[in-house]
Amino acid sequence: MLPRNPCAAPRPVDEFELIQRYFVRDGEARGVTTGIGDDGAVLQPEPGREIITVIDTLVESVHFPADIAPADLGYRCVAVNLSDIAAMGGRPLWMTLALTMPGSDEEWLSGFAGGLHEAATEHDVSLVGGDTTRGDAIVISVQISGDVAEGQAVHRSGAHVGDTIYVTGTLGDAGAGLALLSAGNSDEYLLQRFLRPTARVAVGQALPGLASAAIDISDGLLGDLKKLLDASAVGGEIRLEALPISAGLKAAFDKKSQRRFALSAGDDYELCFTSSREVPDELGGVAVTAIGTITDGDSLVCRNHGEIVELADSGYRHFQ
Numbered sequence: 001m002l003p004r005n006p007c008a009a010p011r012p013v014d015e016f017e018l019i020q021r022y023f024v025r026d027g028e029a030r031g032v033t034t035g036i037g038d039d040g041a042v043l044q045p046e047p048g049r050e051i052i053t054v055i056d057t058l059v060e061s062v063h064f065p066a067d068i069a070p071a072d073l074g075y076r077c078v079a080v081n082l083s084d085i086a087a088m089g090g091r092p093l094w095m096t097l098a099l100t101m102p103g104s105d106e107e108w109l110s111g112f113a114g115g116l117h118e119a120a121t122e123h124d125v126s127l128v129g130g131d132t133t134r135g136d137a138i139v140i141s142v143q144i145s146g147d148v149a150e151g152q153a154v155h156r157s158g159a160h161v162g163d164t165i166y167v168t169g170t171l172g173d174a175g176a177g178l179a180l181l182s183a184g185n186s187d188e189y190l191l192q193r194f195l196r197p198t199a200r201v202a203v204g205q206a207l208p209g210l211a212s213a214a215i216d217i218s219d220g221l222l223g224d225l226k227k228l229l230d231a232s233a234v235g236g237e238i239r240l241e242a243l244p245i246s247a248g249l250k251a252a253f254d255k256k257s258q259r260r261f262a263l264s265a266g267d268d269y270e271l272c273f274t275s276s277r278e279v280p281d282e283l284g285g286v287a288v289t290a291i292g293t294i295t296d297g298d299s300l301v302c303r304n305h306g307e308i309v310e311l312a313d314s315g316y317r318h319f320q
């Protein structure tokens with residue numbers, strides 16, 4: 001329900017009209033028996049596959065700056081959920097959207113819906129329902145359901161001693177982009193890595209049968225890898241010199257900052273996974289880099305060319 005507020009928009013639109021205009025898309029959608037327009041969506045799972053469902057909420061001024069372009073926000077709130085589906089080894093299929101906003105600002109809605117559908121279309125995900133409410137701040141919850149062959153979902157808890165630790169793409173770019181933005185500077189590549197995170201959906205679908213455990217990097221490599229280690233009841237060692245750093249990050253920051261962003265800045269939405277098998281250098285067109293090994297025990301150790309580096313010195317703050 002979105003109550004009318006004649007003061008908030010040049011021309012008040014009712015909720016039905018708003019949903020039709022910005023959120024309904026024509027065309028066939030995989031496995032959707034009933035989409036937007038009824039009390040609920042009816043979805044048809046494929047035989048032999050299990051459903052994976054994820055949800056993420058983004059709150060204005062907490063998870064995104066209030067002045068972010070609405071199209072970037074729309075894209076981002078889909079991408080962060082696609083990343084969770086990818087980390088489970090899933091194929092994304094269906095999406096619902098709960099949107100709270102101060103009024104029905106059509107320019108904002110048009111940009112937001114454009115970014116949202118852009119991210120969804122890239123991965124053939126359809127919006128099958130949602131809820132629209134008025135509130136003081138913008139709050140967006142996107143829920144995505146996907147599927148995976150029965151018993152093939154990849155969990156955080158499957159890592160074994162001796163497995164190699166891998167990451168996709170490059171680390172630290174999004175954190176560096178956000179830091180530049182906050183300081184009033186900009187670097188197009190780094191900024192885009194923050195504003196338009198590329199969920200590693202194709203890599204995710206290559207993980208079943210290949211990875212023993214996986215997690216997506218939303219809060220920073222060290223923090224997220226530690227979650228995987230704890231869930232698997234193992235320890236880990238990473239080689240700092242092996243961390244994949246982009247040319248863009250190298251050009252914009254000194255070595256210490258590069259490492260700090262790569263280890264502890266969030267928002268990259270790369271995948272971190274473990275495997276005992278032979279892993280190619282590239283999965284789904286994305287570079288994959290071995291950065292360390294799963295060990296006995298419960299600690300995460302960083303080494304620089306063999307020498308142990310204290311986490312605090314590596315730029316990691318959360319454990320202090």
Ligand code: ADP
Pocket residue numbers: 001019023035036037038039040097098099127128129130131132
């Ligand atoms: P109800 O009152 O039964 O909860 P609503 O009137 O809120 O239904 O919604 C009508 C239809 O529009 C439903 O199919 C719902 O899923 C869909 N819907 C509402 N808001 C959104 C949104 N922001 N994005 C996509 N679908 C939406």
Ligand code: MG
Pocket residue numbers: 038039
């Ligand atoms: Mg209803």
